[in-house]
Amino acid sequence: MSNRKTIIAGNWKMNKTPKEAEALLGDVLNVAKGAACEVVVCTPYVDLPCACAVAKGSNVNVGAQNLHFKASGAYTGEISAAMLQELGVGYVIIGHSERREYFAETDATVALKIGAALAAGLTPILCVGESLEQREQGIMGEHIRTQIKIALADVAAADMGKVVVAYEPIWAIGTGKTATSEQAQEVCKLIRDTLAELYDDATAQSVSILYGGSMNAKNAAELLAQPDIDGGLIGGASLKAEDFGKIIAAAK
Ligand code: 13P
Secondary structure, eight states: OOOOOOEEEEEOOSOOOHHHHHHHHHHHHHHHTTOSSEEEEEOOGGGHHHHHHHHTTSSEEEEESOOBSSSSSSOTTOOBHHHHHHHTOOEEEESOHHHHHHSOOOHHHHHHHHHHHHHTTOEEEEEEOOOHHHHHTTOHHHHHHHHHHHHTTTOOGGGGGGOEEEEOOGGGTTSSOOOOHHHHHHHHHHHHHHHHHHSOHHHHHHSOEEEESSOOTTTHHHHHTSTTOOEEEESGGGGSHHHHHHHHHHOO
16 A cells, blocks of 8 residues: 555636635535545636635645746746745646647646746646547557656656646546546556656655546546546536535545
8 A cells, every 4th residue: 555645636727716716615625624635726826815815724725727937037927836835825737738738838848847836845736648649549658658757857756755647638628528447547557657667666656646537526436446546636526516525525
């Protein structure tokens, strides 16, 4: 048995105004009471001050959905790691497929962002995953290994305990089409094997690997029962406190 953390993280994406966020987070705090796992909610930037204030002193952690890798400067519209850290944000999603697809993020910028997050004491949730086309072409494994290797190229083994990896097959995000527990386990194991190759077995065993992609109140328990799946990164179902609560309850 490993002692790695089970983490249930919600990614609200571009949903909820600050007022709406305050209400939803209040409900999340209720359903998360006494949770046996680490609970995280990743809100839009403008919701973060309120979310950090509401979650203060509770067992719910607040995360951002992105950051910029530079410390400061002429980068209009961007947010630095220090800005997040000062608010009390603990986690940050990095390299989500929507950022890679719509905002031209590359493995190289993802690597820089991981470094910036770690330097500021934030826990990065590194997202990787293949498209349906890559899966069908048989290059899924190669693609995911490349994403992992480049993203973590500058991360020392000693820092890997502070990195969370999320496997999110692009074809399963927001589609209602979940990877089967076997498919999700296969890739999460591939990620762990890649970490063992890059670092060592003990390091690989210490990293929490999450599954994301249409995880919901009904399918969570089966996915979370897989040996290499240590939690979930949840989009749609994290916007309904009751459903999110059921997923938290499924994480033992
Ligand atoms: P859905 O749960 O809505 O499929 O989103 C998954 C995701 O992208 C989480 O980051």
